[in-house]
Amino acid sequence: MKIGENPIDCLVVDANALLQAAVGGRSLLIFRHLEGKSDFHTTVSAFEEVLEYLPYLSAKKNVALGDTLAALYNLPLKVHTPDIYKETYTKAWNKIHSKDVDDVPLLALALFLKAPIWTNNTKHFKDCGVEFYSTFELFKKLGLD
DSSP, X not given: OOTTSSTTTEEXXXXXXXXXXXXXXXXXXXXXXXXXXXXXXXXXXXXXXXXXXXXXXXXXXXXXXXXXXXXHHTSOEEEEOGGGGHHXXXXXXXXXXTTOGGGHHHHHHHHHHTOOEEOSOGGGGTTSSSOEEOHHHHHHHHTOO
């Protein structure tokens, strides 16, 4: 199966879903359910955002930061630098920068891979030329609810 052929064979993952997974939230169940069956991708900027907010979220959830970092680094995730999606960056910029400039790299990666985005900020990606799913929608689609 080629990347992007099936909405579940490949997902571009936003920082919010990664944060949920790192603290043991529902997103982690999706990673576990699809591990070995799907490819998960994100951008360096999304991964850095997770690293920035993880100490705060770990404290809020009363989970040791070391445990959340270990969970994050053990996710079956490919982190991409901007050079891989440079061909689609301008298209992504034109589609989403007015909604949230921080989402441009994620959209560019999704356009490059022809893959849907897993995000809980679904309103940002409407009319951007890619499919997108919230954690709730993926749970339903996978029959995990």
